[in-house]
Amino acid sequence: MCDFHSILGVAIVTLPATFRGNLAVSGSDKLDATALTEVGGNLTVYGSDKLAKLDALTKVGGNLAVSGSAKLDATALTEVGGYLTVYGSAKLEALRKVSGNLVVYGSAKLDALTEVGGNLAVSGSDKLDAPALTEVGGNLDVYGSAKLDALKKVSGYLNVYGSAKLEALKKVSGNLVVYGSAKLEALRKVSGNLVVSGGNLAVNGSAKLDAPELTEVGGYLVVYGSAKLEALRKVSGNIAVYGSAKLDAPALKSVDGRTGFAPRVRKN
Numbered sequence: 001m002c003d004f005h006s007i008l009g010v011a012i013v014t015l016p017a018t019f020r021g022n023l024a025v026s027g028s029d030k031l032d033a034t035a036l037t038e039v040g041g042n043l044t045v046y047g048s049d050k051l052a053k054l055d056a057l058t059k060v061g062g063n064l065a066v067s068g069s070a071k072l073d074a075t076a077l078t079e080v081g082g083y084l085t086v087y088g089s090a091k092l093e094a095l096r097k098v099s100g101n102l103v104v105y106g107s108a109k110l111d112a113l114t115e116v117g118g119n120l121a122v123s124g125s126d127k128l129d130a131p132a133l134t135e136v137g138g139n140l141d142v143y144g145s146a147k148l149d150a151l152k153k154v155s156g157y158l159n160v161y162g163s164a165k166l167e168a169l170k171k172v173s174g175n176l177v178v179y180g181s182a183k184l185e186a187l188r189k190v191s192g193n194l195v196v197s198g199g200n201l202a203v204n205g206s207a208k209l210d211a212p213e214l215t216e217v218g219g220y221l222v223v224y225g226s227a228k229l230e231a232l233r234k235v236s237g238n239i240a241v242y243g244s245a246k247l248d249a250p251a252l253k254s255v256d257g258r259t260g261f262a263p264r265v266r267k268n
Contacts, residue, residue, distance in 0.1 A: 022062070027052040027071060042082070045072045063100065066090045083118070101138065104128045119156065122146045139174065157192065175219065184211040193219030193237065196227045196245075223247045
């Protein structure tokens, strides 16, 4: 089993179809990767802002990291067995599955991605477009901008600090916290807490949550900002609405915990 760093002394490196160890490449490296279809270990693309093209690559068994200003073009890649971390720019049009966590600090367009087994995080002002993604096996944190039109289920918690377009999302198994803006038109159930602004289920300050199909919150509901929950019928925990916050929940019938309403709340 060899490592790419041990063969860098060669003028032009020809990579085999299957590279069983860890592989680190840069767009400025002199290598022939036309036969490379699989990396058994981790793949790291680093350094140069020149494009690293791995046209035949279909599988990375370990982690895939695109660091710094690096650019990766791997349009045949379908599976990453570990984590996928994008700091630079990645063109991964055929990628269908990431078994571990997916973290985007740069820009990623993942048109074929349907499954993330671990956590998914979109940082800062960065963007993720994954129109076919249906499930996140862990937590979903959106600090930047995420367009996830087909996402139906988040098995962990959902934190929205930026803006999230999650029109198909039906269920959040953990807590839902909104610090930014979230329009969740299909959301029906939050098994944990709902906070609009920090906490278990919170809508914070200027935060806004519009979830017209949400019927049940399994934990407590806390609103610091504005929450429009027209179909909400049951909250299993406490409800707290602070200061000038607004909660529009005209269908709410059952609250198992305590209720504390500020003046600007509409409830039957």
